Amino acid sequence: MEVQAIRGCGSAKHDTSSEEGMDIRRGPWTDEEDFTLKGYVTIHGEGRWNSVARCTGLKRTGKSCRLRWLNYLRPDVKRGNISLQEQLLILDLHSRWGNRWSKIAQYLPGRTDNEIKNYWRTRVQKQAKQLKCDVNSKQFRDAMRYVWMPRLMERIRAESESNSDEPTTGYSTQSTTDHFPNNSTGLNSSYQVDTSLSEPVEPYFMHAVLSDSPAASSEAQVSSISDLSECYNIVPGGNYTDNSLNGSGLCQKGLEMDIPSLEHSNGWYGGGGDALDSLWNDENTWFLQQQLYDYEV
DNA sequence: AACCTATTCAACCGCTGTCGA
DNA sequence: GTCGACAGCGGTTGAATAGGT
Structure with a gap:
């Protein structure tokens, strides 16, 4: 606009x-x-x-x-809606680095730190507010990691499958498929890594390794769980299951849900529209609130 | 139609880091 | 070592807009 x-x-x-x-x-x-x-x-x-x-x-x-x-x-500045892949990447990188907006922006070609910061404040913090928990709290971060991000991944995969014939809209940078040849999330098109960066990032949900850098320690308050893929499985048409039980928070509670049934029952798979708006509808918000309540008790 | 409230996002501000003199 | 100038970062503000009553 x-x-x-x-x-x-x-x-x-x-x-x-x-x-x-x-x-x-x-x-x-x-x-x-x-x-x-x-x-x-x-x-x-x-x-x-x-x-x-x-x-x-x-x-x-x-x-x-x-x-x-x-x-x-700037000629390469990208405007408009933040894609699902970009949302997922923002969530992932923020879980690692906290409010290091410019650093996060380096991994989203065409997006500015300001735009990402605004996205976080208007969308993500809004959800934290609805869930009545602090955006920096462990509960909310776990909710993001174990509910929000897997659902984004699932939706990305669904969209990727439905659009498999369509040409991808890649950047001129190297595709994540080069970094992650076993990637099965459908992120091979838009979710890409600028290979000019000295510190290539592999997302938690693919090959997560906790950063030991000081930058990750202060603001980000990174969870002790290092590899999301170890914590849950997403089986198409099946259950999202917490496997880890060695972490804390929601994970420890043995969070288990049937994503497809939830999604199809409340229109999360409705297609189009903003992922967060549809993801964080009343029913899901209620569900998460219950999880957070159980967690606190 | 008018008003009120919530949301979005461009732009500003203060602070910190870096570099050269 | 210090000082000043500048670049960059993250937090905050507020005008414009959308949505609700």
């Missing part, structure tokens, strides 16, 4: 303000400003954002120029 066009040229509240003796524009960018910035970066490349502002005459801070470029004007 071209928000800029809809929202018009700057807000009355943010028009200009004085900073260090010069007028600094704030608020939404105009088409002319976008054009100016785009032109400058096309010629001179990214970086030296303060000089961008100086050289172009844009009454914006260097920070603002950088942000506008990265989040909006």
Whole structure:
């Protein structure tokens, strides 16, 4: 959506303000400003954002120029709905790294840290709120890992099977099938890893290995369960079964459910629409609340 | 139609890390 | 070692919009 066009040229509240003796524009960018910035970066490349502002005459801070470029004007920036694969990847990487948005964004080509952060805050935190638990709580993280992510995987697989004749929409990066030749989740099209990164990521649900890096310890509060695939099985047409019993939280309770029956009974497989909205419908929310209640008792 | 509330997301702010002088 | 400039990150804000009454 071209928000800029809809929202018009700057807000009355943010028009200009004085900073260090010069007028600094704030608020939404105009088409002319976008054009100016785009032109400058096309010629001179990214970086030296303060000089961008100086050289172009844009009454914006260097920070603002950088942000506008990265989040909006960059040619490879991808806009629109976050796909199921991307949702799954965000959940997985967030479970590993916590709020390291820029790091997570590195693994979602075309997505910005801002977009991922907004996605997390508006969608994921909303669900935590509905479940009346903290988004950083172990209960919620387990709910994500043992309910939400498996269901996303199942749905991705279902969509992949139904669209098996259609061409995939891959990026120019290496497919995860190269990393995970045994992958059977249907993630071989969009879920891909940028091989230019020095730290290739293998998701928990395929070949999860807990990171020992300090980055993973503080914010992320990563669960002690290292490999999700060891914790549950998804049998097409069968039961989702917790096998581990060595972890904690929901897993310890021997969480067991019949996903297909739940999904077909409440329309989770309805196709189209937002995965989270359909995934976290009233019935599933109630079910999870029961699980969380059992967990707490 | 008018109003109210919730949601979304672009943009801002403050802080930290890095690098060169 | 320190200082200043700059880039980048994550948290937060608030205008626009959608949905409900």
